[in-house]
Structure formats: C-alpha cells, structure tokens
Amino acid sequence: MKHLPKLSVRAQPHTPCITCPIRPRTLFATLPTRELSKAVQYRLNQYAIGAKEHLYREGDRIDEFYTIFEGWMILYKTLRDGRRLILRFALPGDLIGLHTDFQASSRYSALALTPSVLCAFGKERFEAMVAEHPQIGMQAIQLSMQETALYQERLVALGRKSAEERIAHLLAELFYRLYPHTEPLHCAAPFPITQEEVADAVGLTLVHVNRTLRRLRELGLIECANRRILVQDAAALAQLGQLDPEYA
Amino acid sequence: MKHLPKLSVRAQPHTPCITCPIRPRTLFATLPTRELSKAVQYRLNQYAIGAKEHLYREGDRIDEFYTIFEGWMILYKTLRDGRRLILRFALPGDLIGLHTDFQASSRYSALALTPSVLCAFGKERFEAMVAEHPQIGMQAIQLSMQETALYQERLVALGRKSAEERIAHLLAELFYRLYPHTEPLHCAAPFPITQEEVADAVGLTLVHVNRTLRRLRELGLIECANRRILVQDAAALAQLGQLDPEYA
DNA sequence: CGTAAAGTTGAATTCTTTCAAACACGGTGG
DNA sequence: CCACCGTGTTTGAAAGAATTCAACTTTACG
Numbered sequence: 008m009k010h011l012p013k014l015s016v017r018a019q020p021h022t023p024c025i026t027c028p029i030r031p032r033t034l035f036a037t038l039p040t041r042e043l044s045k046a047v048q049y050r051l052n053q054y055a056i057g058a059k060e061h062l063y064r065e066g067d068r069i070d071e072f073y074t075i076f077e078g079w080m081i082l083y084k085t086l087r088d089g090r091r092l093i094l095r096f097a098l099p100g101d102l103i104g105l106h107t108d109f110q111a112s113s114r115y116s117a118l119a120l121t122p123s124v125l126c127a128f129g130k131e132r133f134e135a136m137v138a139e140h141p142q143i144g145m146q147a148i149q150l151s152m153q154e155t156a157l158y159q160e161r162l163v164a165l166g167r168k169s170a171e172e173r174i175a176h177l178l179a180e181l182f183y184r185l186y187p188h189t190e191p192l193h194c195a196a197p198f199p200i201t202q203e204e205v206a207d208a209v210g211l212t213l214v215h216v217n218r219t220l221r222r223l224r225e226l227g228l229i230e231c232a233n234r235r236i237l238v239q240d241a242a243a244l245a246q247l248g249q250l251d252p253e254y255a
Numbered sequence: 256m257k258h259l260p261k262l263s264v265r266a267q268p269h270t271p272c273i274t275c276p277i278r279p280r281t282l283f284a285t286l287p288t289r290e291l292s293k294a295v296q297y298r299l300n301q302y303a304i305g306a307k308e309h310l311y312r313e314g315d316r317i318d319e320f321y322t323i324f325e326g327w328m329i330l331y332k333t334l335r336d337g338r339r340l341i342l343r344f345a346l347p348g349d350l351i352g353l354h355t356d357f358q359a360s361s362r363y364s365a366l367a368l369t370p371s372v373l374c375a376f377g378k379e380r381f382e383a384m385v386a387e388h389p390q391i392g393m394q395a396i397q398l399s400m401q402e403t404a405l406y407q408e409r410l411v412a413l414g415r416k417s418a419e420e421r422i423a424h425l426l427a428e429l430f431y432r433l434y435p436h437t438e439p440l441h442c443a444a445p446f447p448i449t450q451e452e453v454a455d456a457v458g459l460t461l462v463h464v465n466r467t468l469r470r471l472r473e474l475g476l477i478e479c480a481n482r483r484i485l486v487q488d489a490a491a492l493a494q495l496g497q498l499d500p501e502y503a
Numbered sequence: 504c505g506t507a508a509a510g511t512t513g514a515a516t517t518c519t520t521t522c523a524a525a526c527a528c529g530g531t532g533g
Numbered sequence: 534c535c536a537c538c539g540t541g542t543t544t545g546a547a548a549g550a551a552t553t554c555a556a557c558t559t560t561a562c563g
Contacts, residue, residue, distance in 0.1 A: 084411050086497055092414040094407050106400060114404060114499060137389050137396075144385055144392035151399040152354060156362060158406035159342050163332050165413040166340040166458030170519075201541065210414030212520055217543060233528070234541065249334055251362060418551075449509065460552055465511060482509065482560070 033074050033100065034128075034150070037142045049136055051127045062117040062125070063104070069113060071127040072104035078123025079199050083207065084115045093208040095157065096120075096200070098184055102150055109133070121199050160251060165210045168249065170219045173209040176248030178229065182241040183250075197235030205236075281322050281348065282376075282398070285390045297384050299375045310365040310373070311352070317361060319375040320352035326371025327447050331455065332363045341456040343405065344368075344448070346432055350398055357381070369447050408499060413458045416497065418467045421457040424496030426477065430489040431498075445483030453484075 035043060051071055056062060056078075063069050065084065080097040094115055097103050103117060109130050137144035157180075164176045181198060206216040220236070223229045228244050230237040238244065245252060283291060299319055304310060304326075311317050313332065328345040342363055345351050351365060357378050385392035405428075412424045426446075434443060454464040468484070471477045476492050478485040486492065493500060 084407065086411070086415060090415040092411045094410055105396075106404075108397075111501075114501070115407065134389075134393060137392055141382075141386040141389060141392060144389060144396065145382060148353075148385075148392065148395050148399060149356075151396060151403065155399065155403055155406065156354075158403065158410060159332065159363065162342060162406060162410055162413060163334070163340045165410060166455075167334060167338040203541080207414075213541095214521080214543090215519055218519095221543085231542085253359075253362070451509080461509095462511085462553080463551055466551095469511085479510090 034102065034136075034143050034146050037146050038140065042140065049128050049132050051129045054125045054127060056119045056123050056125065058119055058121050060119050062119065063113055064116045065114060066112050068111075069104060070130050072102065072130060072133075073125045073127050075099050075101050075103065076124040076126050079120040080123055081118050081120060081204065081208075082115050083118065091207045092210065093204060095154075095161075096181060096208070098181075105130075105133075105147070105151075120204070164248070170209070170211055170215055171222065172248050173211065174205060174216065174219050174248070175223065175228070175244040176250050177205065177209055178223075178236065178238055179241050179245035179248050179250045182238045182244070186241075195238055195241075197232065197237040200236065201234070202236075281350065282384075282391050282394050285394050286388065290388065297376050297380050299377045302373045302375060304367045304371050304373065306367055306369050308367050310367065311361055312364045313362060314360050316359075317352055318378050320350065320378055320381075321373045321375050323347050323349050323351065324372040324374050327368040328371055329366050329368060329452065329456075330363050331366065339455045340458065341452060343402075343409070344429060344456070346429075353378075353381075353395070353399075368452070412496070418457070418459055418463055419470065420496050421459065422453060422464065422467050422496070423471065423476070423492040424498050425453065425457055426471075426484065426486055427489050427493035427496050427498045430486045430492070434489075443486055443489075445480065445485040448484065449482070 053076070054062075062073070062080065075097055077099055080103070082094045082097060082103065083091055084094060085091050097117070104113070106113060137147070160176075160180070164173045168176065178198075182195065186195060202216050202220065203213045205220075206213045209216070211219075220229065220231060223244075224231055226243075228238075228240045228247070230239055244250075301324070302310075302321075310321070310328065323345055325347055328351070330342045330345060330351065331339050332342060333339050345365070352361070354361060385395070408424075408428070412421045416424060429446060430443065450464050450468065451461045453468075454461045457464070459467075468477065468479060471492075472479055474491075476486075476488045476495070478487055492498075
C-alpha cells in the first residue's frame with residue numbers, strides 16, 4: 008500500500024467485486040462463469056476510501072488498477088494556476104487507473120466524492136491475464152473504446168455547446184450511466200455532486216453554473232434539494248443537451 | 256467498398272503499410288518480424304483518397320479499420336445546427352475507425368485534409384488476430400489508452416484554457432506528434448490546416464482564431480505563409496499552452 | 504483573368520467571468 | 534437545545550472574453 012498513502016484497508020466485504028451487481032462494466036463480463044474463479048485470483052485487494060480522500064494524485068506511480076464497487080469518484084487534472092477540469096465521473100462498475108504506459112505515472116488525480124469501495128488488480132499481471140484469457144483483452148479494448156466515446160462526446164460539449172446545453176448534457180449522461188433503463192424512472196437518487204464540481208466538469212464558472220441550474224430548475228428539468236441535484240426529466244435534458252441517444 | 260462511397264482504390268504501393276516508416280503507431284509494432292508476414296494477411300486493402308473526401312461519415316457502418324499511411328485527416332462530429340467539432344487530427348501512422356461496438360455505426364466522420372493513403376483491416380478478423388497474437392491485443396489497448404490520454408489533454412484545454420493557450424496547445428501537440436524528437440528542429444513542414452479547422456478543433460470562432468494567431472505571429476512563435484501555419488518555436492508554444500511535456 | 508476559398512479587420516453584441524456580499528444548511532460543541 | 538462555523542448556494546453589478554455581423558483583402562487555381 009506504500010504508493011497509496013491515505014488509503015485505509017478494511018475487511019473484505021462478502022460480495023466479491025467481480026459480481027458487482029450495478030452494471031457489469033468490468034473486465035470479466037464476457038468470461039464464462041466457470042473461469043471466473045480463476046480470474047478472481049488476479050484481484051489484489053479491496054479498499055475502502057472516505058469521501059474527499061484521494062485514491063492517487065497526478066504524478067503518482069500506481070501499480071494497480073481498480074474497479075469501483077461502490078461510491079462516486081472524479082478523475083481530474085489541474086493546471087499550474089489551479090484551474091481544475093474534471094475528466095470524468097467514475098461510477099460503480101467503472102474501471103479506473105489503467106494508463107497508457109504501465110510504468111508511467113498517472114496524469115490525473117482520482118478523488119472520492121463519497122465513501123467508496125474499490126477492487127484492486129495488479130498491473131504487472133495484466134499482460135499475463137490477457138495472454139491467458141484473450142476475452143479479457145477484448146473486453147479491455149471494448150471498455151477503453153467506450154471511455155473514448157465518452158470523452159469524444161464531452162469534447163464536443165465543451166467545444167461547441169452553450170452553458171445550458173453542457174450542463175444538461177452532463178446531467179443526462181450521468182443519469183443514463185446510472186440508470187441505463189429505457190422506461191421512465193421515478194425513483195432516481197440525487198447526485199452527490201456540488202455545483203462547483205459541475206462547473207469543473209463542464210468548463211464554466213461556479214457562478215454561471217448556478218445561474219444556469221436555476222433556469223433548468225425553472226424549466227422543471229431538475230430539482231435542487233438540500234445540496235443535491237435531482238434529475239426530474241432526463242429525456243428533456245438529453246434533448247436540450249443534444250446528447251447522442253445511444254447510451255444504453 | 257459499398258460502405259465507402261467516395262473511395263477510390265488504386266494499385267498497391269510497393270511498401271506495405273505495416274512498415275510505415277513515419278512512426279510505428281500500428282498494431283504490429285511489438286510483433287517479432289518473423290510473425291509480421293502472418294499479420295499482413297489480416298490486411299484487407301489499401302486505399303487512396305483525395306483531399307476533402309470523406310472516408311466515412313457519422314452514422315456509416317464500416318467493417319474495416321485503418322492505419323494512415325500518408326496524409327492528414329480529421330475526425331469530427333456535427334451538432335444538429337451545423338456546429339462542428341474536430342475530435343482529433345489523424346496523422347500518418349495513426350489508427351482510426353476501431354469503434355466501441357464492432358457492429359455499431361460510427362459516431363463521427365472521417366475526412367481527408369490532404370490526399371491520403373490508408374491501409375485497411377477487416378474488423379471481423381480482429382478478434383481472431385487478438386486470440387492468435389495477444390501482443391496485438393496489448394498493443395491495441397496501448398494505442399487506445401494513448402488516444403484516451405490525448406482526449407484528456409484536449410478536454411482540459413477546451414474546458415479551462417484561454418483562446419491563446421488552446422491554440423498554442425494544439426499547434427504544439429501537432430508538432431510533437433509529427434516530430435517526436437528532442438533536439439530543436441529547423442526543418443518543420445507547415446501544417447496543411449486552415450484557420451477554420453483550428454477553430455473547430457479548439458472550440459472557438461474562426462474570427463477569434465484569426466486574431467489570436469496574429470498575436471502568436473507577433474510573438475514570433477508561428478508564421479503564416481501562404482495559407483499554411485508554420486510552427487517556429489514549438490517549445491514556447493508548449494509552454495504557453497501548458498502542454499504536458501510527455502509527448503515523446 | 505476571373506472566381507471561389509481563405510484570411511483579415513472593425514464595431515456592436517452577447518455570453519461568461521470576476522468581484523463582492525449575503526444566505527442557507529448541516530454539523531459541532533457548549 | 535441553541536449559537537456558531539464552515540461549506541456550499543444565491544444574487545447583483547461591472548468587467549472581460551469571445552461571438553456575431555459585415556465588409557474587404559488576399560491567394561490559389563482553373
């Protein structure tokens with residue numbers, strides 16, 4: 008754990024993260040169940056991390072990668088003068104920390120927004136995993152390309168969409184990633200994110216995000232109850248934010 | 256070729272694209288030379304495509320992916336009202352068209368800026384390739400993650416950098432991707448891109464890009480000779496654009 | 504040599520930020 | 534149980550950045 012300072016290890020939960028019930032965006036989704044037991048061997052550990060704690064910071068060299076079992080995290084980069092941009096919100100089931108060069112240090116920081124539970128895998132064994140189970144390699148490629156698609160969408164948003172569109176886009180994206188259902192949902196949980204985090208994700212000012220959220224609230228698309236954003240009408244948000252309707 | 260309308264096939268050049276001399280960013284970079292001959296079998300074809308021709312458009316279903324052998328291309332997305340954002344410039348050696356879902360249609364368009372030569376591979380054989388040569392799978396993962404890193408950088412640029420910084424960032428990025436050397440270079444070729452393309456890549460207006468380029472020109476960082484942008488001082492551009500200095 | 508595409512410039516407008524100050528809520532400790 | 538504190542939210546006014554509109558110039562190319 009030397010490379011992961013502020014990290015506290017706790018007893019392993021009963022449910023192994025491989026079977027993360029939320030959404031099977033893991034490396035092992037395509038493995039036949041018979042082989043799962045073998046795959047689990049590659050797991051290194053499970054961690055619990057508190058809200059506002061860093062899993063790692065820009066520049067850290069990490070020799071593991073992770074699947075989020077529970078909790079919300081953000082991956083962000085900072086410029087010299089402190090400007091911050093949130094690259095993506097990492098939700099339960101997401102894979103994080105698999106970088107370009109397995110030796111190289113991370114180019115962004117990973118911070119828990121809520122208390123989170125992570126499942127860690129050793130990087131040095133990754134290549135062996137792929138050699139033994141080519142499907143894992145294919146799955147990693149798939150996941151990586153899904154991530155790429157997400158970044159492409161966000162790039163269009165930050166580059167060519169208005170404040171209103173960007174925020175609607177972000178909220179709809181998060182909603183559909185959390186609830187990839189088709190039927191209208193009534194029981195969505197409020198997002199554990201602050202307006203400042205929205206601002207840093209869409210490339211706007213906190214103040215301007217606040218004003219824009221007010222407009223969305225007046226339109227009945229969202230609700231802001233006790234410091235939480237609650238999506239009321241995800242379809243309308245997606246429409247307003249020109250979100251490509253293929254996130255399902 | 257049915258899915259690739261405006262595409263003209265021409266006689267195969269003598270040099271196979273596998274040995275693309277520019278930069279070995281191909282899938283086969285890590286294969287031992289003995290095995291290369293086998294890998295070449297996966298190649299489907301080679302195409303030549305003229306300037307301003309599309310390789311494919313948003314929504315097209317393509318069953319190949321490509322390595323650029325020669326030429327500059329752009330990958331872009333368009334919003335309903337015509338706003339365009341260039342996701343990335345694809346340079347010789349780059350891999351394009353490997354999408355999330357191998358069946359799904361492309362979520363962006365690919366357009367040649369200059370006459371280009373491409374090497375095509377069949378997607379349906381990709382999985383077999385990976386199974387046979389796990390190194391190819393690993394290489395695909397590496398390439399995909401490099402692409403991700405590129406998108407992350409651009410996201411920070413569009414989200415949190417000023418006009419001047421964004422443009423400096425873009426030009427420096429292109430420069431270092433084209434000339435990944437460390438020593439100062441004196442013989443860099445001008446970029447075959449218009450100011451409108453710069454604008455659509457950094458998320459600004461053509462007019463504002465023009466004004467900003469003038470400032471960079473006055474600073475001596477670039478030169479704009481006969482409709483081409485020529486980088487004069489890549490290091491200064493990278494510094495000004497806060498480009499992470501790890502593109503080598 | 505004429506035309507179309509690309510580049511350039513100015514002025515007015517719009518969008519977003521900055522600065523500054525309140526306000527609200529949740530948790531803490533007395 | 535209440536005062537207090539800190540974090541997060543809200544609002545106004547002024548300044549700044551980028552866009553829009555519109556015209557004009559330059560260049561490449563047939």
